[in-house]
Amino acid sequence: MLVDIQNLKIGFKSRTGFHQAVKGVSLKLGTEKLGIVGESGSGKSLTARALMKLLPTQTVIEADKLEFDGIDIRSASEKQMRTIRGKRAGFILQDPKYSLNPVKTVGSQVAEAWRTHKGGSKRAALEAAINLLEMVKIRDPKKVAASYPHEVSGGMGQRVMIAMMLAPDPELLIADEPTSALDATVQAEILRLIEELVSERGMGLLLISHDLPLVSHFCDRVAVMYAGHVMEELKASDLLSAQHPYTRGLLNCMPSLMHPKERLPVLTRDPEWLK
Amino acid sequence: MTIEIDNLRISFVGREVVKGVSFNVAKGASFGIVGESGSGKSTVLRAMAGLNNDWSGRIAFSGEDAPLFRPPAFFRKVQMVFQDPYGSLHPRQTIDRILSELPLVHGMDNIDDRIAKVLSAVALPQTARFRYPHQLSGGQRQRVAIARALIAEPEVLLLDEPTSALDVSVQAEILNLLADLRAERNLTYVMVSHNLSVITHLCTEVGVMIDGHMVEQVTAEDLRLGNVNHAHTRELRSLSVELEEPA
Numbered sequence: 179m180l181v182d183i184q185n186l187k188i189g190f191k192s193r194t195g196f197h198q199a200v201k202g203v204s205l206k207l208g209t210e211k212l213g214i215v216g217e218s219g220s221g222k223s224l225t226a227r228a229l230m231k232l233l234p235t236q237t238v239i240e241a242d243k244l245e246f247d248g249i250d251i252r253s254a255s256e257k258q259m260r261t262i263r264g265k266r267a268g269f270i271l272q273d274p275k276y277s278l279n280p281v282k283t284v285g286s287q288v289a290e291a292w293r294t295h296k297g298g299s300k301r302a303a304l305e306a307a308i309n310l311l312e313m314v315k316i317r318d319p320k321k322v323a324a325s326y327p328h329e330v331s332g333g334m335g336q337r338v339m340i341a342m343m344l345a346p347d348p349e350l351l352i353a354d355e356p357t358s359a360l361d362a363t364v365q366a367e368i369l370r371l372i373e374e375l376v377s378e379r380g381m382g383l384l385l386i387s388h389d390l391p392l393v394s395h396f397c398d399r400v401a402v403m404y405a406g407h408v409m410e411e412l413k414a415s416d417l418l419s420a421q422h423p424y425t426r427g428l429l430n431c432m433p434s435l436m437h438p439k440e441r442l443p444v445l446t447r448d449p450e451w452l453k
Numbered sequence: 454m455t456i457e458i459d460n461l462r463i464s465f466v467g468r469e470v471v472k473g474v475s476f477n478v479a480k481g482a483s484f485g486i487v488g489e490s491g492s493g494k495s496t497v498l499r500a501m502a503g504l505n506n507d508w509s510g511r512i513a514f515s516g517e518d519a520p521l522f523r524p525p526a527f528f529r530k531v532q533m534v535f536q537d538p539y540g541s542l543h544p545r546q547t548i549d550r551i552l553s554e555l556p557l558v559h560g561m562d563n564i565d566d567r568i569a570k571v572l573s574a575v576a577l578p579q580t581a582r583f584r585y586p587h588q589l590s591g592g593q594r595q596r597v598a599i600a601r602a603l604i605a606e607p608e609v610l611l612l613d614e615p616t617s618a619l620d621v622s623v624q625a626e627i628l629n630l631l632a633d634l635r636a637e638r639n640l641t642y643v644m645v646s647h648n649l650s651v652i653t654h655l656c657t658e659v660g661v662m663i664d665g666h667m668v669e670q671v672t673a674e675d676l677r678l679g680n681v682n683h684a685h686t687r688e689l690r691s692l693s694v695e696l697e698e699p700a
Contacts, residue, residue, distance in 0.1 A: 217620040218591070332490070361489040361647055362692050388620060391696040431625035433654035435677060435693045441632070442625035442654070 180382045181207040184243035201406035211383040213393035216403035222386045265295050267350040268343030273359045274335030278327040285323025288342045295346035310341040333364035350382040369396045454515045454608040461510035472665035483642035485656030492662040494645045502533040532602035536614035538594035542586040549582045575600045592623035612644040649693040661686045
């Protein structure tokens with residue numbers, strides 16, 4: 179088991195009291211594609227960040243089990259974490275505009291990721307970077323490698339981020355809303371690319387998104403989160419016929435091109451769900 | 454208010470980004486513009502709203518040509534709602550202050566009454582009035598942005614991706630609100646979005662833009678049935694249809 183989370187609780191101390199954001203989440207992930215969906219504030223990103231120990235120090239994290247490939251994350255030192263982050267588990271964030279260094283060329287950033295984890299000369303790293311850019315289907319990798327982040331489009335920027343994450347051959351890829359900042363056409367391309375690379379390399383994928391239909395097309399399993407709880411976990415192919423009223427509510431309130439609705443049903447939240 | 458756009462061209466420092474766009478919207482109708490980022494759809498909308506004074510061609514409301522620089526009275530008739538409710542409200546002003554800006558500028562009377570009315574029109578509690586934007590949720594903020602547009606008692610609302618920053622559950626509420634307001638007040642909508650299902654939900658006619666050209670205008674019904682001509686329209690449609698079908 180690559181990831182094993184049991185009864186994870188994440189809370190924040192604030193001036194006025196204590197806020198529990200994640201309230202007992204259990205997830206398991208092997209070499210498969212797991213999607214986490216839910217509205218904003220449901221705790222999906224926090225769960226992924228807790229797994230990489232990327233939360234601020236004042237965060238209160240409790241769990242019965244929080245393991246990455248048998249390593250206990252709760253007691254892992256920063257040094258140990260550094261051998262996991264990037265090297266064994268890559269993290270792709272939402273907006274490439276804010277994740278890339280604006281004053282370094284794209285190629286040198288990918289090469290840096292390669293060199294940090296694999297060593298070797300600068301020239302070898304740059305060559306490897308160009309190969310990686312080619313692997314994420316960038317047409318003119320040499321030219322793109324020499325350009326700065328502001329000179330490439332959003333979709334291209336996200337490909338660069340993926341190339342950078344692939345450099346150390348990680349076992350797990352965590353993608354936190356990797357396509358929400360992109361156009362519909364580019365969105366599908368990027369997800370297809372992630373899916374291909376993950377299957378080819380036998381990696382695990384944790385895809386976090388608020389877009390249910392998108393996740394159902396690109397994942398094997400889906401966990402639906404609401405207010406810090408996992409409402410239900412089901413096979414992605416069954417998502418559109420989900421039974422839980424929350425999942426059904428989310429699916430129903432989406433407008434549809436093929437099945438027009440006079441009026442969109444509004445989600446009614448039931449306090450019973452949280453019991 | 455009928456809207457006529459004829460051969461609209463817009464350039465930024467010599468680079469043409471809108472290359473001759475024409476379309477008409479009847480009074481009380483709603484027209485949608487779809488396209489990818491960089492296709493020029495928001496630029497068209499901003500020029501219509503009078504936020505860009507450097508365009509050529511013809512923009513006419515109710516048959517009257519809009520001048521390059523709009524008179525103040527124009528903004529009573531045409532209002533715009535922006536994409537990001539987090540960025541479009543002043544963070545240091547209360548909702549009351551935000552909503553009273555326009556009536557003050559235009560010397561309207563009974564400002565207090567108007568604010569109370571417009572808050573209930575967008576289904577916000579009266580208690581929201583003396584809150585700051587950061588104390589409201591994303592959906593509530595978008596309601597404030599819509600209220601700010603409505604307080605001018607406009608006839609045309611220009612909507613720039615009004616729901617793309619919101620969760621689907623909140624998106625449904627805002628889309629319902631927009632549909633109700635249009636029916637109640639006989640408003641004319643022009644809406645920009647990259648999401649075909651959102652556009653076809655609210656609009657009866659859709660213009661597809663790519664690279665500064667409006668390559669096709671099609672009714673929502675024809676789009677649904679697949680009676681489209683341009684390759685780009687077909688691509689956008691098939692992506693949208695594919696996602697709706699079970700995997």
